[in-house]
Each structure stands twice: as structure tokens, then as C-alpha cells.
Amino acid sequence: MIEIENMVDTLKLVGDKCRLSILLLLQERDLCVCEFVEILQTSQPNISQHMRKLKDGGLVKETKKGQWVYYSLATQDKPFLTDLFKYLPSQKDKVEKLTCEDSNCCD
Amino acid sequence: MIEIENMVDTLKLVGDKCRLSILLLLQERDLCVCEFVEILQTSQPNISQHMRKLKDGGLVKETKKGQWVYYSLATQDKPFLTDLFKYLPSQKDKVEKLTCEDSNCCD
DNA sequence: TTATTATATAATTATTCGATTATATAGATA
């Protein structure tokens, strides 16, 4: 059983188009900031600030690899989120279309 | 499958302590505005405005009975909400403690 | 009719929030 206040905090985090998209994308594979920038068509600082909120809320964790920072899902302790994600469309195509993979970005 | 935008709209609605509490309370039984005011310890206009948002978002529907307006859940078409509510504590005790039921309120 | 009760609406205020812009940091490379 989850306290209402804790649930509300998490729902506020996922109740944003950019952050919810980030979490769905991370279901496909770990991604770095520049990849989110490309897929979500927004600025690097915008992504960085959303990632900080998600990290503070315990929804993602980060791993530094050289100059890149890879983010991964940390929602194992929040099965209600996994339930929720099942109702939302796969972002597989978006991750596969990344042009980063063809260039010298993030490797 | 639900569009991300639609999901975000609904998550914004439930990502508020007062509104999420209202929805959980409505799982027990239909309630009128004055009962929410008593249970949630807030003002009547505050409840009314939250109810309007929930109604606009299609999460509740209203039934007028004399001078009272009873609200009920309208989440049959949103199973992901029913899933979510399962993780949250029952509000049965709060509804049962209503002093309204002993007085001339809401009958 | 007038008064009372339940609810809704409008106006206001304070706060929060998402995005942008500018700047800083830290690692990689020349």
C-alpha cells in the first residue's frame, strides 16, 4: 500500500509529456541526454532539468560513460508505473530512428 | 492503447492530493459536495472547483437530488485508473466517520 | 414572499512549473 502523498508526488512527475516520454523511451534501452534532445526535439538544458527531477524522484538512475551520461529506469520498486506503461504506445521506432547511432555521437 | 497526451491530461488530474482523495472516496460510495468538505477539511468552493475539473476530464459524473449534488466515479473507460487505485489505501473509515449521516445533512 | 441551504462561478492572489537563455563544469582531444 502506498501513501497518497507519495503517489501524488510520483503522478506529478509522470504527468508531464516530456517526462512521461522519457520514461517510455527508457523502456526500450538506456539513453543519454543528447539522444533525448534529438528524439524529443527540445533543448539540452530542458532535458537535463527533467532528468534531475526524475532522478530526485527515484524514477531513473544515471551512469557516466566518458563524457556521456546514460540514464536508465529505476522503477522496479514502483510496479504501478509498470502497469501504467502497458497502456501506452511503444517508443521502439523512435529509438531505432536515432541518427546518433550512425554518427560519432554517444559511443 | 492510449495517446501520451491523453494519459498526461488524466495524470495531471489525479496528481493532486485533493482530487486523488476525492476519487478514492468515491470508490466507497457516491458523495455530495458537503461530505467532501467535511472529510477533506477544505472549503466548499475549493471542492466545487476540483469537481468541475474532474467532471471536465470525464472522471466523475453528477446527479442532482433536491438541493444536493451527488458525484460518482465515471472511470469505467479508464482501467489504468482502477489499476492504480488498487495500490492506495481504502478510504472506508473516512466515509463511515461522516457526521453528516447522523444529522440532517445530505438526505 | 422571504430566508435558508447547497452548490457554482468569478475574481484575486500566491505559488509552482516548464522552457529559455546564459554560464559553469568536467571529460576528451589536439
Add this chain to the structure above:
DNA sequence: TATCTATATAATCGAATAATTATATAATAA
């Protein structure tokens, strides 16, 4: 070393939001 790249942080701005206060509406009761 100096420079370039990826990311983070800080500052600012405007929009959205929750709550309060005041007022309106609508049904009931006296």
C-alpha cells in the same frame, strides 16, 4: 597547454494552478 563536446546549473520569464474571498444561482422551508 588550449579547445571542443556533453552535461549541469543558475537566472529569468511567462503560463498554469490551487486556494481564498466574494458573489451568484437554485432549490427548499418558513
